[in-house]
Amino acid sequence: MEETMSTGSGHAADGHDLIRVRGARENNLKDVAVDLPKRRLTVFTGVSGSGKSSLVFDTIAAESQRMINETYSTFVQGFMPRTERPDVDLLDGLTTAIIVDQERMGSDPRSTVGTATDANAMLRILFSRLGTPYVGPPGAFAFNVPSVKASGAITVDRGARKAVKATFSRTGGMCVTCEGRGTVSDIDLSRLYDDTKAISEGAFTIPGWKSDSFWTVRLYAESGLVDPDKPIREFTDKERWNLLHHEPVKVKIDGVNLTYEGLIPKIRKSFLSKDREAMQPHIRAFVDEAVTFTTCPDCDGTRLTERARSSRIRGVNIADACAMQISDLADWVRGLDGIEESAEAGGGEARGTVAPLLTTLRRTLDSFVDIGLGYLSLERPSGTLSGGEAQRVKMIRHLGSSLTDVTYVFDEPTIGLHPHDIGRMNELLLNLRDKGNTVLVVEHKPETIAIADHVVDLGPGAGTEGGSVGFEGDVEGLRSSGTLTGRHFDDRVRVKESTRTPTGVLPIRGAKANNLRDVDVDIPLGTLVVVTGVAGSGKSSLVHGSISSDAGVVSIDQGAIRGSRRSNPATYTGLLDPIRKAFAKANGVKPGLFSANSEGACPNCGGIGVIYADLVMMAGATVTCEECEGRRFQASVLEHRFGGRDIAEVLAMSVAEAETFFGAGEARLPAAHRILGRLSDVGLGYLHLGQPLTTLSGGERQRLKLATHMGDKGGVYVLDEPTTGLHLADVEQLLALLDRLVDSGKSVIVVEHHQAVMAHADHIIDLGPGAGHEGGRVVFEGTPAELIAARSTLTGEHLAAYVGA
Numbered sequence: 001m002e003e004t005m006s007t008g009s010g011h012a013a014d015g016h017d018l019i020r021v022r023g024a025r026e027n028n029l030k031d032v033a034v035d036l037p038k039r040r041l042t043v044f045t046g047v048s049g050s051g052k053s054s055l056v057f058d059t060i061a062a063e064s065q066r067m068i069n070e071t072y073s074t075f076v077q078g079f080m081p082r083t084e085r086p087d088v089d090l091l092d093g094l095t096t097a098i099i100v101d102q103e104r105m106g107s108d109p110r111s112t113v114g115t116a117t118d119a120n121a122m123l124r125i126l127f128s129r130l131g132t133p134y135v136g137p138p139g140a141f142a143f144n145v146p147s148v149k150a151s152g153a154i155t156v157d158r159g160a161r162k163a164v165k166a167t168f169s170r171t172g173g174m175c176v177t178c179e180g181r182g183t184v185s186d187i188d189l190s191r192l193y194d195d196t197k198a199i200s201e202g203a204f205t206i207p208g209w210k211s212d213s214f215w216t217v218r219l220y221a222e223s224g225l226v227d228p229d230k231p232i233r234e235f236t237d238k239e240r241w242n243l244l245h246h247e248p249v250k251v252k253i254d255g256v257n258l259t260y261e262g263l264i265p266k267i268r269k270s271f272l273s274k275d276r277e278a279m280q281p282h283i284r285a286f287v288d289e290a291v292t293f294t295t296c297p298d299c300d301g302t303r304l305t306e307r308a309r310s311s312r313i314r315g316v317n318i319a320d321a322c323a324m325q326i327s328d329l330a331d332w333v334r335g336l337d338g339i340e341e342s343a344e345a346g347g348g349e350a351r352g353t354v355a356p357l358l359t360t361l362r363r364t365l366d367s368f369v370d371i372g373l374g375y376l377s378l379e380r381p382s383g384t385l386s387g388g389e390a391q392r393v394k395m396i397r398h399l400g401s402s403l404t405d406v407t408y409v410f411d412e413p414t415i416g417l418h419p420h421d422i423g424r425m426n427e428l429l430l431n432l433r434d435k436g437n438t439v440l441v442v443e444h445k446p447e448t449i450a451i452a453d454h455v456v457d458l459g460p461g462a463g464t465e466g467g468s469v470g471f472e473g474d475v476e477g478l479r480s481s482g483t484l485t486g487r488h489f490d491d492r493v494r495v496k497e498s499t500r501t502p503t504g505v506l507p508i509r510g511a512k513a514n515n516l517r518d519v520d521v522d523i524p525l526g527t528l529v530v531v532t533g534v535a536g537s538g539k540s541s542l543v544h545g546s547i548s549s550d551a552g553v554v555s556i557d558q559g560a561i562r563g564s565r566r567s568n569p570a571t572y573t574g575l576l577d578p579i580r581k582a583f584a585k586a587n588g589v590k591p592g593l594f595s596a597n598s599e600g601a602c603p604n605c606g607g608i609g610v611i612y613a614d615l616v617m618m619a620g621a622t623v624t625c626e627e628c629e630g631r632r633f634q635a636s637v638l639e640h641r642f643g644g645r646d647i648a649e650v651l652a653m654s655v656a657e658a659e660t661f662f663g664a665g666e667a668r669l670p671a672a673h674r675i676l677g678r679l680s681d682v683g684l685g686y687l688h689l690g691q692p693l694t695t696l697s698g699g700e701r702q703r704l705k706l707a708t709h710m711g712d713k714g715g716v717y718v719l720d721e722p723t724t725g726l727h728l729a730d731v732e733q734l735l736a737l738l739d740r741l742v743d744s745g746k747s748v749i750v751v752e753h754h755q756a757v758m759a760h761a762d763h764i765i766d767l768g769p770g771a772g773h774e775g776g777r778v779v780f781e782g783t784p785a786e787l788i789a790a791r792s793t794l795t796g797e798h799l800a801a802y803v804g805a
Helices: 002-006 052-069 119-130 217-221 237-244 263-272 281-290 306-310 318-323 326-334 355-370 387-399 419-434 475-479 484-488 539-546 576-587 647-651 655-661 670-681 698-709 728-743 755-760 784-790 794-803
Strands: 018-024 032-037 041-045 090-092 097-100 148-156 162-170 183-187 249-253 256-260 291-295 407-411 438-442 454-459 468-473 504-511 519-525 528-532 553-556 610-613 621-624 716-720 747-751 763-768 777-782
Touching: 018 052, 032 052, 032 438, 032 454, 032 468, 041 052, 041 419, 052 090, 052 097, 052 407, 052 438, 052 454, 097 387, 119 318, 119 355, 183 263, 217 249, 217 256, 237 263, 263 281, 281 291, 306 318, 326 355, 355 387, 387 407, 387 419, 419 438, 419 794, 454 475, 454 484, 468 475, 468 484, 475 484, 484 728, 504 539, 519 539, 519 747, 519 763, 519 777, 528 539, 528 728, 528 755, 539 716, 539 747, 539 763, 553 698, 576 647, 576 670, 655 670, 670 698, 670 728, 698 716, 728 747, 728 755, 755 784, 755 794, 763 784, 763 794, 777 784, 784 794
Parallel strands: 041 438, 041 454, 097 407, 407 438, 528 747, 528 763, 553 716, 716 747
Antiparallel strands: 018 032, 018 090, 148 162, 183 291, 249 256, 454 468, 504 519, 610 621, 763 777
């Protein structure tokens, strides 16, 4: 072996420097074969729906994670998600994959930026070591840990068995009033019932509480604890307490044991414990009317007990530290270097060195700043972060990792970043690579594609027209490749020679939401207005938090479209209604037969197309329904046709196919064709009508909402980064759509970082100059040409460079 190495042929292990993929067929991939260099930065490009995510996430990353799971014992595997092997002939040279995606972080009210990273945990240890006075171990500073006291007898088996008295106590930091949430809720009883009526007369006004409901109205009426025939306003104090506050107690209704409890705790459990955004619209409207959330009066929104807040380091308590902007907190922690670690600093006893802890905490906080999130605070609820912010928060834990030879997988990491911040993101990606890791990035922005060592361009189109590798090589090769990405790589939108004349203004006065500093601004109407600035400068606070909702505003964001696994573009847009009626009329049957959520549903799977097996402690398994073979309908329903197609075949069509199908001939259906035209206009021609909404990206969700709202009567449209997830070639189509909206009499306000949209604007409002408390001011107002000429802001400098001025 020594002779082999000395001949210069190298060690056999050094030859494994590629991830080889052969015959990948996940989703729309067509026997894709690629060789990806390890310890390099590879960017995957192509139009939306071309197969990028199918190759990177559903094939390479999925198989890596599946194989790692198989290294654990059978017992441990029983508690882990079970995933099928991807549809691929060969995957060779895989390394451990770490996925950093755009999934929104949990919206649990106790989840914050600090708890989602290690920053809060380190701060708690710091205050337990150095805080004066000493109030307890780290748990005493945790708003998720309640204080517990217990006492009783225990039996100790030691010689003669003997019962001894024992006590237990744990000091937690959770505020007892708000239970660590920072807010308390107050319920407006007039929204729960009409007190002029009796329960038997339909007093309850709670959604879903019908008079014959066994679990709700009848439970109260027949409990024996209140008089169902007396108006509620005439209840005695005892009856009122029983109705509103009674503790859980068993009662028998029609021979069935049920649990009765007061109306207020029942409402808190059934409505307030759920994520507001996950509620159906009418339930959400009820909660918004019936419940008011106010800052907890006992902890003043800090979530912590008075005891936890009394301990300070150099005059700062842990609530103050978590409320600081992270860039300021990093400076404060730096100022603690050399802090006296003596008995005096520790409230009477030394509690160990904190130097290593300070170093790690400082590095974590600096990572927030480096990644462009220095404007956040650790107390910020994680559910309020955008998809791009959530992805960058997840990156924090990996930046200081000692792991090497890992495959990091990123999904459009530049989303939500100003051109100024994209440069910093590029540096972070290159740093991960230079540590000896393989970095795979799905991306559309040319600034990030340009730093790639290797590029894989998929296409040529979307959906069934995609799934093939059009180019594989370096960036210069991509430029001359002739693919859609290559042809548009150096595209630059020119600044408008003339801008529209405003038809009026939408005034904003004294805006102070979040970091805004008493902003006064007039947004011109009848034009395309772009609000821009670095991440955290106050754009969303100005547009979403300061524009009056009664100004005829239609706000379209990237938030998740809530719905069950049955929801799809056809149901969400209302497209399915005219289609069902057309099928029914053509076949002389009822429209309900053509709904997978109604009479026509396959009885075996209930119209879902798959069978979900709940394996209790193990991850649930999904199997295609054998009865309908995934088509979701009864066999008899599929015998009915319209235009030569059955309903399952129609739902399997892409938007582009369906637009052609319903546009002419015997299947001509103007109502459906109109909706499909809007979907094509927003660049969603590749989506399938029956595709579950849960599979859509943030950008796709926003464009689907835009298509749905394009027929609304609202005069002002507010869009939040509509270029998210758009290929370079699709941006031009988006600009044409925005022009059509404005030319039809609408006013369009776009929060955007993409220079192409800025250059195409009639009016730009630039906020800054920095993020957090360094932003919140209007630093420029005017046309794109004026912004370029002034070059007075970061945006102006980058826009000038973009147009080559």
